[in-house]
Amino acid sequence: MRHRGDEVGPLSHGFYTSGQLFLEEYYTLGVIGKAGLGTPHMDGNTRLCTATAAAAMKESFGSDGQPGCYADVEACDALFLFGHNMAETQTVLWSRVLDRVEGPDTPVLVAVDPRRTEVARTAVRTGGVHLAPLPGTNVALVNGLLHEVIARGWVDRDYVDAHTTGFDELAATVEPYTPEHVAEVCGVDVADVRRAAEVFGTSDRVLSTVLQGFYQSHQATAAACQVNNLHLLRGMIGGPGGGVLQMNGQPTARNTRESGANGDLPGFRNWDNPDHVAExxxxxxxxxxTIPHWAPPTHAMQLWRYAEQGSVRLLWISATNPAVSLPDLARVRRVLGDEDLLVVVQDGFLTETARLADVVLPAAMWGEKQGTFTNATRVVHLSDQAVDPPGEARSDLDIFLDYARRMDFRDRDGAPLIHWNDPESAFRAWQECSRGRPCDYTGLSYEDLRARGGIPWPVTEDRPDGTERLYTDGVFRTDPDDCEDYGHDLLTGGQVAPEAYRAANPAGRAFLKAAAHTPPPERPSDDYPFLATTGRTVHQFHTRTKTGRSPRLDRAAPRPWVEVSAEDAARLDVAEGDVVRVESPRGAVVVPVRVGTVWAGVVFLPFHYGDLGGDDPTAANELTVTEWDPVSKQPMFKLAAVRITKE
Known part of the structure; x- marks a missing residue:
């Protein structure tokens, strides 16, 4: 047993939550952690899927908060999907896109994906463009689009001059990224780069969506910010059909971020602003x-490192399955199995993680409890309880409230810190926390949501119907007294000091933040000649906690596979269905082959599959590396060097 000292306090407690609880539950957990215990060690699995969305919006616009809305799908002339395999990750939204694509007024579709997905095939079939960059070159690709937009005079200079700052630095940074240079770095066709840039530069209304192909890759925040830059250069923020959707990967990921359960201060407050802490x-x-604000909140990857090192001695995991979803799973299992770490798992199912826990708290599922949830485009919904939870299962809110009572958390006057006792009173407490902030909920009520359906925040007395799009007036949340973050260097992650931020005087203008392309941290070698990237299949969700228990979905995609190019299949002497061993410096999986349309030298594995009960490992995250983006701290699941041998 390792010696860890005799002192136990707030810094010994860590919380790792989800993107699938209700807002009321997240907020209660956030108050427990920040005002009850006073621990900075809080984050969610949203760090794995949506952290870069939040980071990019903070860096560009001063605050989290989706500028656009789903109605922009019906209003756009061109649709760019940056690393977003919408056909398999968001099927309902893809149906809306197909309605447009197959209709009389077809928008131009541009897909950025190293694989020839259904989205990419649809783009090519309907006269659009498929850009298939090598993994790890996203920044170079978007810099090439920016170069063309600037060089060919497609910039809305009136908008840029009035509503942005940083144009000269951006123009200088992207100047070397000619289509020819981008084609060489990214492995794409020069004509396709020019065509995609022309579509963006000349269309009246461009909508962009961004997801895991950018977020879970090298230079994640830098790449996502360059997409924001494209829209800012064209003045396409806040208008119908012209905007950017920095997407979520989970149904309630936005609530995790709003409420502070991901470590940030609730209400999009700035941890480095004393006035926000005082509020x-x-x-x-x-x-x-009491409120941790002496340093940035502990992000998930650092939280697990603290658990590994021994300073975090209690790790409370709710509604997530890190024994399948985190990178380098052999390391994760070692951490969870450490006898000196007390692991509490709160879940509705006995997942791979729950089987490694010291304590399991059975939790109710969404239809067995009540609460609100907010989708990627800020639309708030109410979910009423349909049935009682089975057995000893309790709602996550009840579990957190019970914990707060047992811990007897008190405010400075001796009154109970958590003064609410059910979902609706928790919602009212959250409303006060959101008052005056970008995510203002004060004009909402359960009655409104029940009667009217979803309403997009901010919702106030002055805006009882909510706010469909943000930044319609070109004024952004970048004022130093209002912004959620003072920003970072996109290459190093170094924080901008408050004094430097104030000196820059953004005055409500958006930031055109530039970044040069740099090589990824792990590349193929003689020992590991292939580059593995992970992703999703339409038939499964995350770690199959629910979908793996559906007979129809399980029959459709019962096991993982590795997709290789036809050239690589011939070189490896493998055919469709042959079983191979895929191995990285960290671990290995044994899976059948699919011969697909990935780049030669690139292989793809779905990440959903954990323990399938056999002798061979099947989880793609046995292979992935413990590396993360310097700004968003999102892991780089898309880049792992591997070798493949026939079994």
């Missing part, structure tokens, strides 16, 4: 020094 301290009636 929360007054709201919760606690000493400001």
């Amino acid at each position: 929360l301290a007054a709201l919760w009636n606690v000493d400001p020094m």
Whole structure:
């Protein structure tokens, strides 16, 4: 047993939550952690899927908060999907796109994906463009589009001059990224780069969506910010059909971020702004020094490192399955199995992670409890309870409230810190926390949501119907007293000091943040000649906690596979269905082959599959590397060097 010292306090407690709880539950957990215990060690599995969306919007616009809405799908002239395999990750939204594509007024579709997915095939079939960059070259590709937009005079200079800052630096940074240079770096066709840039530069209304192909890859925040830059250069933010959707990967990921359960301060407050900390301290009636704000919140990858090193001694995991979803699973299992770490798992199923826990708290599922949830485009919904939970299962809110009572958390006057006792009173407490912030919920009620359906925040007395699009007036949340973050260097992750931020005087203007392309941290070698990238299949969701228990879905995609190019299949002397061993410096999986349309030298594996009960490992994250983006701290699941041998 390792010696860890005798002192136990707030810094010994860590919380790792989900993107699938209700807002009321997240907020309660956030208050427990920040004002009850005073621990900075809180994050969610949203770090794996949506952290870059939040980071990119903070860097460009001053605050989290989706600028556009789904109605822009019906209003756009061109649709760019950057690393977003919508046909397999968001099937309902893809149906809306297909309605447009197959209709009389077809938008131009541009797909950016190293695989020839259904999205890419649809783009080519309907006269659009498929850009298939080598994994790890996204920044170079978008810099090439920016270069063309600037060089060919497609910039809305009136908008840029009035509503942005940083144009000269951006123009200088992208100047070397000619179509020819981009084609060489990314492995794409020069004509396709020019065509895609022309579509973006000349269409009246461009909608872009961004997801895991950018977020889980090298230079994640830098790449996502360059997409924001494209829209800012064209003045396409806030208008119908012209905007960017920095997407979520989970149904309630936005609530995790709003409420502070991901470690940030709730209400999109700035941890480095003393006035924002004081607002929360007054709201919760606690000493400001109780609220962790002396350093950035602990992100998930650092939280697991602290658990590995021994400073975090209690790790409370709710509604997520890190024993399948985190990178380098051999390491994760070692951490979870450490006898000196108390692991609490709160879940509705006995997942791979729950089987490694010291304590399992059975939790109710969504139809067995009540609460609100907010989708990627800020639309708030109410989910009423349909049935009682089975057995000893309780809602996550009840579990957190019970914990708060047992811990007897008190405010500075001795009153209970958590003064709510059911979903609706928790919602009212959250409303006060959101008052005056970008995600203002004060104009909502359960009655409104039940009667009217989804309503997009901010919703106030002045805006009772909500706000469909943000930044319609070109004024962004970049004022130093209002912004959620003072920003970072996109290449190093170095934080911008508050004084430097104020000196830049953004005055409500968006930031055109530039970044040069740099090589990825892990590349193929003689020992590991292939580059593996992970992703999803339409028939499964995340770690198959629910979908793996559906007979129809399980029959459709019962096992993982590795997709290789026809050239690589011939070189390896393997055919469709042959079983191979895929091995990285960290681990290996044994899976059948699919011969597909990936790049030669690139292989693809779906990440959903954990323990399937056989002798051979099947989880793609046995292979992935513990590396993350310097700004968003999102892991790089898309880049792992591997070798393949026939079994």
